[in-house]
Amino acid sequence: MKKVTLLAFSAAFAVNACAQxxxxxxxxxxxxxxxxxxxxxxxxxxxxxxxxxxxxxxxxxxxxxxxxxxxxxxxxxxxxxxxxxxxPLVQSVLKVSAFTVNGKAFTLGEDFFPNGSVSDNSIKASDVVFVGYGTESEIGSTDLAGKIVLWINEDKPEAGKTANTAPRMSTARTAIVKNLQSKNPAAIVAANGELTAMLKRYGRNVTSPRLTIKEDVKAPKAAVPVFMVTPAVADELVKSTGKTYADLKAAATTTPVVTTKADFVATYGNERSDVKxxxxxxxxxxxxxxxxxxxxxxxxxxxxxxxxxxxxxxxxxxxxxxxxxxxxxxxxxxxxxxxxxxxxxxxxxxxxxxxxxxxxxxxxxxxxxxxxxxxxxxxxxxxxxxxxxxxxxxxxxxxxxxxxxxxxxxxxxxxxxxxxxxxxxxxxxxxxxxxxxxxxxxxxxxxxxxxxxxxxxxxxxxxxxxxxxxxxxxxxxxxxxxxxxxxxxxxxxxxxxxxxxxxxxxxxxxxxxx
Incomplete structure (x- = not known):
């Protein structure tokens, strides 16, 4: 009897499912x-x-x-x-005439690339501030105006949680960048250890022409430029400290802010044309x-x-x-x-x-x-x-x-x-x-x-x-x-x-x- 009842129930359920x-x-x-x-x-x-x-x-x-x-x-x-x-789109081709640290030249698409579109600009600065993971508690009252900000472009480690160390910026990191930009530095240099390998595979893509919606080009937003850089660039920026970028990163939880000197020069501009x-x-x-x-x-x-x-x-x-x-x-x-x-x-x-x-x-x-x-x-x-x-x-x-x-x-x-x-x-x-x-x-x-x-x-x-x-x-x-x-x-x-x-x-x- 139980088997018959179960079979009857199963059959009824199947019919009902089909009916749906x-x-x-x-x-x-x-x-x-x-x-x-x-x-x-x-x-x-x-x-x-x-x-x-x-x-x-x-x-x-x-x-x-x-x-x-x-x-x-x-x-x-x-x-x-x-x-x-x-x-309506506009094509912009970024032309970099200079990107040097202490006279050492770095190459677009191999060592660095701008995050998003950038307006024509020429930057010269000698004051560098390493800000660790860039949170407000780390920065405190440090003056960043007119300086080169070196920032760890990774999620800050938390106990019991695997940190996201990929170069692609998370929502939290994007918010940190906006906060750093509000302090009016000359530029933000976002360092990431995985970027070197990524650029070997995709470097040609980041140097290709950039497209934007035309109406956005008519009124470009003036923003502090953000450059994604490999550890090699970061090492040159902190060279005068006698330490490497990896050293500063390892100590960032206890010593998040380090000021130093480096001659940073970046000169770049865009060639634009309409695109159908x-x-x-x-x-x-x-x-x-x-x-x-x-x-x-x-x-x-x-x-x-x-x-x-x-x-x-x-x-x-x-x-x-x-x-x-x-x-x-x-x-x-x-x-x-x-x-x-x-x-x-x-x-x-x-x-x-x-x-x-x-x-x-x-x-x-x-x-x-x-x-x-x-x-x-x-x-x-x-x-x-x-x-x-x-x-x-x-x-x-x-x-x-x-x-x-x-x-x-x-x-x-x-x-x-x-x-x-x-x-x-x-x-x-x-x-x-x-x-x-x-x-x-x-x-x-x-x-x-x-x-x-x-x-x-x-x-x-x-x-x-x-x-x-x-x-x-x-x-x-x-x-x-x-x-x-x-x-x-x-x-x-x-x-x-x-x-x-x-x-x-x-x-x-x-x-x-x-």
Whole structure:
């Protein structure tokens, strides 16, 4: 009797679970296929698109391809009949004529680089103040005005906690820099022990031209420059103390402030020119809730050609980053478009947004959210896809390596949205949802590193879908041959099912977070 009762209960539960699935959503979700994804990505991440660098011919080719697909799907062209939303950018090439300490010259991209954009400037100073980890309690009443501030660009060690020592600045470190800048030093020199290795791999990227939104260039913010430097530069700055930077760092918890002398000279300027760039937008109007808009976003740009004349592979194809996300958007758009043709269009309007300039600082999404085609007050959610085609380094060899995704940010602004995403997965896709990086204080800062963040800044709830980094991240090896297309399709299906619910439910997600 117990076995019969248990079996009957299990059968009833299975029927109930199936009943929760929306057959219409499932019909169109199944249109998202590995085969069609491969067709798109084999074009977008081909050598012919030259790595899709913003402002280059390859990015223009990609934009035209996406717009052509939007047109085939019957999406509306919402920019005065165009799928292209102009993003006015300016290219700045930093020219450094001098960066010396005690007459010793250091090289941009090998020994140092500026953090963010810098205005034309010439700095000469001889007073250097080592400020340890730069907290207010360490600095005290020390006068920093007009001096070179040498700062440990790492999180301060805490008992029982592993400190983040990576060069990428955390939220806490960014706040420290702003406080140091408020004390009007001549420059802040941010030293980090891991920077030497990082520059060996990515040094050519930091010396490449920098893009900014044009209106920002018209009124540049006067800020104290911050230079990221290797220990070699820091050693020269503290040479007259008879100690190394490592010595001062080791003693920083007991002797956080050390003043010394060094002849520091930095002279640099920018050469500027306008750059053509566009976001690609396709619009599907809703029915009874058409004034509310759901956004699916992915950036179609990548980092372009390899900046090394001796490289055998000349193209950073960006198949995963973010050809996979762009492909996911095209697949989701196809599913929604077929549903609409069959009389099952969404209640809310849907905007498919291909962002440009993500690799240059989230520029396309920043410009869109500052100049939205549809009011952000009516934008209910941004579902952003950035890298869903590979197995990240932490899942290689694991049993669930082909059945996971990292969702980031789903609960930061809306518990409703988090629950909707969870339910969509439980109902349809059954991926492992790994929330390891779902933390604004995560040292990798993934929450801040893709286009969803510009929506979140304006209070729009978001979910960011991500497979984690791998050895080919920002390398020529990020090619189509390494993409797991069934996994890409399944992850895109999760985004589709989440979006289907958002586009058709009675109520939009409640915003209850900061």
């Amino acid at each position: 699935q929306n057959p219409t959503a499932m019909k169109y979700g199944k249109l998202i296929s590995a085969e069609d994804a491969k067709r798109h990505l084999s074009i977008l991440a081909s050598d012919a698109f030259e790595g899709r660098e913003t402002g280059k011919p390859g990015a223009e080719k990609a934009a035209n391809y996406i717009a052509g697909e939007f047109k085939k799907l019957g999406l509306q062209a919402p920019v005065n009949g165009s799928y292209f939303f102009d993003v 760039a566009v976001d690609v937008v396709g619009f599907m109007p809703g029915t009874d809730l058409k004034d509310e808009v759901l956004v699916f976003s992915a950036h179609y740009d990548h980092i372009g050609l390899v900046n090394d004349p001796n490289a055998k592979d000349k193209v950073n194809n960006g198949a995963d980053d973010d050809g996979s996300g762009t492909t996911g958007i095209l697949e989701i758009a196809r599913a929604f478009s077929q549903a609409k043709k069959d009389g099952h269009g969404p209640r809310r309007s849907v905007l498919f947004l291909g962002n440009v300039g993500e690799e240059k600082g989230l520029l396309g999404s920043e410009y869109y959210t500052d100049h939205p085609i549809y009011p952000l007050a009516n934008t209910i959610t941004d579902l952003n896809i950035d890298m869903i085609g590979r197995v990240g380094e932490e899942y290689i060899g694991k049993a669930d390596s082909a059945n996971y995704v990292y969702p980031i940010g789903s609960a930061m602004l809306s518990k409703d949205l988090h629950d909707i995403g969870e339910k969509a997965n439980d109902t349809y896709t059954h991926l492992k949802l790994d929330y390891k990086y779902d933390d604004p204080n995560d040292p990798n800062r993934f929450y801040y590193r893709s286009d969803h963040y510009n929506f979140a800044k304006h209070g729009v709830p978001i979910i960011f879908y991500f497979n984690g980094v791998h050895a080919d991240y920002h390398q020529p090896g990020d090619e189509v041959s390494k993409i797991n297309f069934p996994l890409l399709a399944k992850r895109a299906q999760l985004v589709f099912y989440t979006g289907w619910e958002l586009a058709n439910r009675d109520k939009k997600p409640v915003v209850d977070g900061k």
